[in-house]
Amino acid sequence: MKPVKFREQNCTYAENQPEYLPLPVYKDPGPGGDVVSCWRLSFIERLRVIFTGKIWLVMLSFNKPLTPIRLSTKKSDIF
Numbered sequence: 001m002k003p004v005k006f007r008e009q010n011c012t013y014a015e016n017q018p019e020y021l022p023l024p025v026y027k028d029p030g031p032g033g034d035v036v037s038c039w040r041l042s043f044i045e046r047l048r049v050i051f052t053g054k055i056w057l058v059m060l061s062f063n064k065p066l067t068p069i070r071l072s073t074k075k076s077d078i079f
Contacts, residue, residue: 006038036078
């Protein structure tokens with residue numbers, strides 16, 4: 001799974017940090033400060049999702065409180 005660029009993106013995290021993949025995002029300037037990214041699954045990952053129905057998520061919290069997250073396969077759920 002790799003992060004991909006998308007029309008609404010207005011920022012890229014970790015652009016000059018070789019230890020991380022650059023992460024194209026849309027940063028909402030509103031009070032909620034939502035940050036949206038888009039990810040593309042490889043062919044094998046797509047098959048795995050079809051057969052297992054599962055996607056695993058790891059969040060690097062650095063021992064700070066977690067922020068709420070939301071996953072979706074529909075762009076209209078996000079924007």
